[in-house]
Amino acid sequence: MTAGIAGPDVAGRNNLLWARNRADDPLKPNAWNPVVETLLSHRSIRAYDARPLPAGTLELLVAAAQSASSSSNLQTWSVVAVEDERRKARLSELAANQKFIRQASLFMVWLADLSRIQHLADERQLKLEGLEFLETLFLGIIDAALAAQNAVIALESLGLASVYVGAIRNKPEQVAAELRLPPQCLHFRTQRRLCRSGGTNRDQTAA
């Protein structure tokens, strides 16, 4: 239609744009590409099948997450990837008992994690200032959100699906105990994926 439009499916593109503004005069962008199409095609999915996650997928999602901006490059976030069935069941109970948490092969708990920079400071016998400020917690929450969103975009581009689970914040102390989180670490939101356990029961922390 317009120079610069990539891809043949102009009708599909127009449907995606209409869904965003529902105007009689829809957006007519002069640029379009597979990335924009992935972003505008987002859906939160709350039912999962049992297909295993292809090998290397988790690592690729974490690499995508690590590619997001981080305030002052402090990287004040972590993620715990939960694949163990019993742990998923316990976390599901702590998060409004939503059954899709048990159903999904992978449940990722995104953490605003100030313990990382505290650990680095302790190693160097340095005193950190400002860690107790609300602003610093905001920083960790924002860093974690940016990272998590990158992972969501990546997994959707791979044909997988997910949903954010805010209810993981319902019982913060119990979730922290279940995941053996250090102090100064707040799980802010989780997310699970059509992730299809690869048979391993690893719980790993990245970033």
Place this chain on the structure above:
Amino acid sequence: MTAGIAGPDVAGRNNLLWARNRADDPLKPNAWNPVVETLLSHRSIRAYDARPLPAGTLELLVAAAQSASSSSNLQTWSVVAVEDERRKARLSELAANQKFIRQASLFMVWLADLSRIQHLADERQLKLEGLEFLETLFLGIIDAALAAQNAVIALESLGLASVYVGAIRNKPEQVAAELRLPPQCLHFRTQRRLCRSGGTNRDQTAA
């Protein structure tokens, strides 16, 4: 190399993955596509040229932002797109006087915005509960961060560049006054783009 890899540039892919884990045994994903490549190619850019932003770009970025998940679909965020030179200069002064804010044609201020649901409740003469909880502010900050990150991914896919500017939180009251923000609205982080003013001086709020 492996079935499922799209695109010919395996060396480029491997460089991007190496940059994330710097391991002797680099990631060998069994999937790759332009979306993942865009995510892993992210760079924060702090110098901009004067080329104007193509028409429709801002609207497309906002559509991408609106496509992100929102907790309980409350959509507790807004964004102010600042293109006016004098306003950019004043905001730059309030954000550690970083000159690239003046240089960029577009400066987007992302807001955790609880005033939206308050406004809707007022219209319906309903009483909202919980708006004053810290948890509700977290919700707005996370919603805004997810939306902003979608915009960043979209703009990078279009060949544009940006950086997050946390310093916009240095002087919250002054920034709120400059942008005439309503109460219950916290600008949490801004971002400017190689955005190339289209000659208009519009300041608009979206979402």
